[in-house]
Amino acid sequence: MSSNFHLPPLEIESYTLENGLRVVLNQDDSVPVVAIAVYYDVGSRNERKGRTGFAHLFEHMMFQGSENVKKAEHFQFIMKAGGTMNGTTSSERTNYYETLPANQLPLGLWLESDRMRSLAVTQENLDNQREAVKEEKRLRYDNQPYGQIFDLIAEMIYTNFANSHSTIGSMDDLDDATVEDVQEFFRVFYAPNNAVLTVSGAFDTETAKGLIQSFFGDIPSQPLPQRVNVEEPDEVAVRYKEWEDKLAPFPAFLVGWKIPPRRSPEFNALFLAGKVLYDGESSRLYQKLVKGDESVIQLFGFTDERRGPSSIFVGAIPKPEKDLSKIRDVIMTEIAHIAEHGPTADEMQKLHNQLINDTVRHRQSSQSRAQAIAEFALYDGDPWLINSELETLLAITPEQIRLSVDRYLNSENRALLDVVPAGMG
């Protein structure tokens, strides 16, 4: 059934302004909504030692005012226009986006252009956002059971500082950030030639092009920042670590492997292997551990996709009396089984239908289209990949999955983090 499924391609137009800003337009007027996404080629991978967390702190500063937009006005302009907006920071990039009623396209473009052109940075705003970021760190990481385990295992998997340190950063480094750091970071990384602008949804193409030229056209370009070196040895940095978590009610563990970069054939094969292992109630590990052995409360797994060396994780919160090493044996046995036999024909059919379903679903929202297109444009220089990625994934063979699992997962070259509850008084 899946092999003859046909999804019409998205309309994509891509061009570059004279200052180097890459623009991608995806016109689709099924709902009178327009999505704007600006992706800057800067993330925590670009941070230097002593300034961890800076890319994310900087993201907050982008909402604190620019030449013609006062502090907090960005939120207000978008909300009073009936829109939604946000920004996020990862290891790979920092993004800013808004979704607006179609007739408010000029407002969204103007707001993004004003802060790309000129950021207003004051000591007071920096101090205030530093506090907001610290509360965000406490809320999401320090005050949550198991909240820090993904940052900890990244430090175990990667040896290169660019890859291994956390995006949220350390409290000390946040304290050390200065107004001059913010200004320099803006100059180096927030230039039009270091960014991609994507517009998706209901708009007239000529109108959009005119607006983009008038708002962004004369923002000066900058010398491109040095490319960050994200190379890694094949070996993981640390094989084992025990972590005392004072908020965790149960022991837990997380296993992580270092794998090839996103969109490489090996990464794609491992992404599919992960789905076979842990995605959904019919997945192998769910059936073995949650159902069969009834040994775990929660089972989870995912891939962390990066332009450089990436990673894949499987974790579990076992039931209190269960032997953690036996659960890990089950996981490794299942991995060894795939390494020997590959996925079954039934599993391949399931994967294919799930890939098609997910692709169709992600097309519904203009904002999710805009973001997916922006990633392909920024990381791969090819926004049209949005139209061929499904076929690429559908073409992966059971043998490719088998080989990649054998080479990368069926191995002692993995990091194991044991979480030990340290009690709460």
Add this chain to the structure above:
Amino acid sequence: MTQTSLKSAPSPLAPVPFNVPPAHKTTLDNGLRVILFRDSRLPLTSFRLAFLTGDIHDPIDNIGLTSALASMLTEGTENYSSLQLAEKVERLGASLSASASDDFTIISGSSLALYNSEILGLLAEIVFTPTFPENELDLYRRNTIENLKFQRSQPNFLAGEQTARVIYGVHPYSRVSPTAEDVEKLRSSTMSNFHRRQFVPNNAVLIVVGDLELDPMLEEIRDHFGDWPRGVVETNTPPAPPEMDKTRLTIVDRPGSAQSNIVLSNLAIPRNDPEYFPVLVMNQILGAGASSRIFMNLREEKGYTYGAYTRFDSKRLTGSFEATAEVRTAVTGESLNEFFFELGRIRDEDVLQEELDDAKNFLTGVFPIRAETQEGMTNLIVTQELYGLADDYLQSYRENVSAVTADDVKRVANRFIHPDRLSIVIVGDANEILPQTEGRADKAFVFDTDGNEIQSP
């Protein structure tokens, strides 16, 4: 365009209309209401079969029954085991699940449109012939008990539990989850009986949104659900929640907390209350979003928190108002000051015309964005149908928002926010918090994270 035109925000383009066509509604002879809505933008379909039976309808000696029943629907039927069901659904790349909330039990399915018939068939299978197998129920009981323990490590669960207990009192909305003892008592036979009585067509609504042809879909629905025999729908009125005559302070001691989770709350309105739209606009100005007063004050001006918000949680029978923030422990007292300042201000002073316009523009503008995905559109229709909202609710939504005045805002702020008699719940390090809450209430009721009242931390 000249350089000077970049100095101020550009004017919008001509507005683009957004019209929600009416849904196709019919009722089968057995009382099953059927709502079909065509959305052919992409080859996808969403199904919801909703029963007007929720956690509040749990028999008093079987708390947790409705949620357990919902979870168990996909754990075995007369024809398929739990694994076979999961495989059948996932092999289509589809999803099929069921869950219960306070007021409703909803079975949700979604799939590529080419699998509509298969999903509808599987949906009928789990609704009509669940077997609640003992081994699966046993697993459910044990996993649920472990999850209850896990929830207790999360501060927002603890805050929600105490808040519901204080403001809803003996009303069943006060229960946010069953106890381990309740879960131990769940039996397959009780589940079958409850299923037989509650899962009747005259207690249900079937909503299908997506890439479908009306007549063939209706015919298929009749094939599956037309012979379903009508039942007797039991209605009983739960006891009323308490009237609060003074502020009650509850602290959950969680030593080692990095933050205080603050929840201020009082009773407010059910979802179908005529004051819904004035409340919606008032809440938008006060605390619903990142440009609302409370966020601007506690985060943007003071830097006490990553986020501070208010919301109206309006259920079928009644509802609550809540103001929440997670703040660093040392500024718990100052944060309370700012919350009470804002709650007083929205009651005592007229909102500015600009604030009112901004809030209304946001709510009307964001409406098509919420309807952009099929899931979003389906959720709007589910809300309209389950809470018994007006037939033209989706069509008149934006007009109703636009009609709200500054007087309306002040009126509903005074009617539904009670700073002098509300529940204050704070989860965090009690030793640090107690000195910062002096004078907020006659006394502080302190609980441990297991939910037991303790004398002092």
